[in-house]
Amino acid sequence: MDQTPRTMLEKIWQQHEVVAETADTPAVLYVDLHLIHEVTSPQAFALLGARGLTVRHPELTLATMDHSTPTRTEQIFGGAPITLESAGRQIRQMERNCARFGVELLGLTSEQRGIVHVIGPELGATQPGMTIVCGDSHTSTHGALGALAFGIGTTEVGHVLATQSLLQRKPRSFAIDVDNFLQPGVTAKDLILAIISRIGVSGGTGHVIEYRGAGVRVLDMEERMTVCNMSIEAGARAGMIAPDETTYTWLAGRPRVARGAAWDEAVARWRGLPSDPGAHFDRQVEMNAALVEPMITYGTNPGMVIAINGTIPERKDDAAFDKSLAYMGFEPGATLKDKPVNVVFLGSCTNGRLSDLRAAAAVLRGHKIARGVQMLVVPGSQQVKREAEAEGLHLIFLDAGAEWRESGCSMCLGMNGDLVGKGEYSLSTSNRNFEGRQGVGARTLLASPLTAAASAVRGRVSDARELMRH
Amino acid sequence: MTPIRTLSSRTVVLPAANIDTDQIIPARFLTTTTREGLGVNLFADWRYHANGDPQQHFVLNQTQARDCSILVAGRNFGCGSSREHAPWALLDYGIRAVISTEIADIFRSNALKNGLLPVAVDEVTHAWLLHHPGAQVTIDLPSATLTLPDGARVAFPIETFARYCLVNGIDELGFLLEQQPQIEAFERRRNAA
Numbered sequence: 001m002d003q004t005p006r007t008m009l010e011k012i013w014q015q016h017e018v019v020a021e022t023a024d025t026p027a028v029l030y031v032d033l034h035l036i037h038e039v040t041s042p043q044a045f046a047l048l049g050a051r052g053l054t055v056r057h058p059e060l061t062l063a064t065m066d067h068s069t070p071t072r073t074e075q076i077f078g079g080a081p082i083t084l085e086s087a088g089r090q091i092r093q094m095e096r097n098c099a100r101f102g103v104e105l106l107g108l109t110s111e112q113r114g115i116v117h118v119i120g121p122e123l124g125a126t127q128p129g130m131t132i133v134c135g136d137s138h139t140s141t142h143g144a145l146g147a148l149a150f151g152i153g154t155t156e157v158g159h160v161l162a163t164q165s166l167l168q169r170k171p172r173s174f175a176i177d178v179d180n181f182l183q184p185g186v187t188a189k190d191l192i193l194a195i196i197s198r199i200g201v202s203g204g205t206g207h208v209i210e211y212r213g214a215g216v217r218v219l220d221m222e223e224r225m226t227v228c229n230m231s232i233e234a235g236a237r238a239g240m241i242a243p244d245e246t247t248y249t250w251l252a253g254r255p256r257v258a259r260g261a262a263w264d265e266a267v268a269r270w271r272g273l274p275s276d277p278g279a280h281f282d283r284q285v286e287m288n289a290a291l292v293e294p295m296i297t298y299g300t301n302p303g304m305v306i307a308i309n310g311t312i313p314e315r316k317d318d319a320a321f322d323k324s325l326a327y328m329g330f331e332p333g334a335t336l337k338d339k340p341v342n343v344v345f346l347g348s349c350t351n352g353r354l355s356d357l358r359a360a361a362a363v364l365r366g367h368k369i370a371r372g373v374q375m376l377v378v379p380g381s382q383q384v385k386r387e388a389e390a391e392g393l394h395l396i397f398l399d400a401g402a403e404w405r406e407s408g409c410s411m412c413l414g415m416n417g418d419l420v421g422k423g424e425y426s427l428s429t430s431n432r433n434f435e436g437r438q439g440v441g442a443r444t445l446l447a448s449p450l451t452a453a454a455s456a457v458r459g460r461v462s463d464a465r466e467l468m469r470h
Numbered sequence: 471m472t473p474i475r476t477l478s479s480r481t482v483v484l485p486a487a488n489i490d491t492d493q494i495i496p497a498r499f500l501t502t503t504t505r506e507g508l509g510v511n512l513f514a515d516w517r518y519h520a521n522g523d524p525q526q527h528f529v530l531n532q533t534q535a536r537d538c539s540i541l542v543a544g545r546n547f548g549c550g551s552s553r554e555h556a557p558w559a560l561l562d563y564g565i566r567a568v569i570s571t572e573i574a575d576i577f578r579s580n581a582l583k584n585g586l587l588p589v590a591v592d593e594v595t596h597a598w599l600l601h602h603p604g605a606q607v608t609i610d611l612p613s614a615t616l617t618l619p620d621g622a623r624v625a626f627p628i629e630t631f632a633r634y635c636l637v638n639g640i641d642e643l644g645f646l647l648e649q650q651p652q653i654e655a656f657e658r659r660r661n662a663a
Contacts, residue, residue: 018656019649025631028649030656040553042503047643068501086501093503137552137576153554153580154505163646165653169629201488202546202572235549237575301488301549320486320544413497422520434492434550436515
């Protein structure tokens with residue numbers, strides 16, 4: 001029987017439809033993996049408690065703490081008090097909720113703790129073909145393994161805890177076809193920033209983006225995660241990349257994946273996931289990876305981005321644009337190159353994985369960070385930290401004068417007290433340059449780990465390719 | 471949930487595009503474990519000086535904004551983080567509806583679950599509203615229309631099911647819990663496969 005060609009989104013969606021959508025009602029969509037953290041779950045657990053409900057599938061729920069957790073070793077392992085009292089309360093509430101409802105918690109001192117979007121794939125909890133949700137917009141990261149993964153609100157966290165399901169309308173599909181390959185010194189972070197620049201910060205609203213093409217196939221898993229991670233910065237709730245040999249090789253043997261025959265069966269099943277040739281997408285855009293330059297943001301949303309050697313554009317009669325530049329202390333027509341930076345942040349669910357730390361360390365090796373610059377290196381997980389230390393990367397960071405911390409979200413959103421000062425410039429490998437995101441009055445420049453490391457060395461916004469040539 | 475049918479109010483206008491949830495409620499206020507009391511920190515970094523004094527030029531601190539429960543905002547309102555603290559803060563402050571041309575997906579979903587009405591209108595209507603702060607407008611949920619001061623009615627899209635829940639004061643979790651037999655059947659089918 002002939003079947004209409006289907007997208008990967010449609011295949012995963014149909015496999016998880018408990019009840020199909022109608023004109024009057026949304027679909028009931030089954031959730032395979034529910035990740036929770038300390039900031040967006042307390043009110044959901046309270047709802048369960050108030051209504052006498054239980055967690056339907058604790059074994060499909062995995063909890064960790066990352067957002068408001070400290071990154072100082074003495075506060076995690078040494079019993080030193082957590083700086084923010086309210087953060088400490090939230091952490092203890094998470095411990096109580098998980099104990100009461102029987103949910104596995106990778107708690108403060110767990111060797112497997114880390115940023116929720118780093119540990120899911122790392123542990124092999126994230127697998128192709130799954131539906132994955134979390135009360136966090138960067139859940140889109142997990143789509144890099146060929147899962148349908150999206151952020152939800154706290155009320156929905158409660159829905160999933162109680163029923164393992166969500167009421168959802170099927171999103172529209174959006175193919176971004178990336179042809180050719182990134183040039184040396186240009187990273188996956190630059191690619192996704194270029195994509196956001198192209199389609200805009202609301203260009204993906206209502207859609208799930210599937211990244212395809214030779215320029216995506218050649219990316220390793222961690223690069224794919226960086227790309228999918230920032231799908232939400234283009235307004236898309238989810239980004240996904242079809243699984244392939246790169247995916248299976250990366251995933252094989254991880255703690256929570258099947259072994260032996262069961263693994264082979266899983267891979268055979270996953271091979272059916274990629275979008276069928278000729279499948280219809282509601283929207284399609286083409287990108288040429290070879291033309292992407294190292295990118296850096298100049299404004300207060302991730303769409304306000306230019307090539308590192310470019311100039312800030314001019315926009316007439318755009319009050320919001322002017323306000324944004326005033327906040328940043330920049331002028332239209334100016335270059336960002338050589339602007340002084342005060343803080344460099346290497347980390348986050350976007351760029352806090354081992355390959356990101358390796359890339360930055362390769363630039364930093366043998367250098368000192370510039371006088372007056374604070375550089376914070378925060379691994380995405382405790383496992384990333386251990387692996388980096390096994391390679392001696394931490395020594396490169398410490399020798400250069402950077403701080404080497406325990407894992408967490410840290411300065412990406414400054415909830416735990418890791419903050420950028422008012423008016424200071426932060427060259428950050430994270431995902432959002434919103435006003436005040438890294439601290440009240442903080443000015444964030446988003447860029448790749450390479451750009452971050454090079455800028456730390458010179459104390460000014462720098463093109464890593466120039467530093468690497470010497 | 472209290473049923474919602476109509477809402478009439480003067481508007482308060484924040485014209486900036488891409489107002490993200492970090493502006494609506496900055497992350498440092500998210501260490502709370504309840505959903506109450508966030509209104510005082512709504513738009514905190516725009517609303518207050520560092521010493522806590524109100525920024526006089528910020529619209530919510532001006533007398534004409536008092537008692538306005540409908541916010542008109544620039545395109546792509548609510549982008550960024552999935553924090554449901556954003557609609558909680560707006561509601562706690564007294565905002566009951568947000569009008570824009572585009573409203574970000576997760577914010578929209580969170581808003582609907584809490585009885586905050588996301589109203590996406592066409593560019594012309596939006597431009598008029600941006601230029602007429604304080605306009606008296608009425609949102610009628612059963613007919614999904616916005617009535618302007620001159621009596622003109624503008625339709626806005628809203629998911630049928632979400633509207634049904636809001637108009638009848640039904641909470642979606644109750645509906646989902648009634649799907650338990652279907653969920654069990656789905657789980658049996660999967661386990662058998």
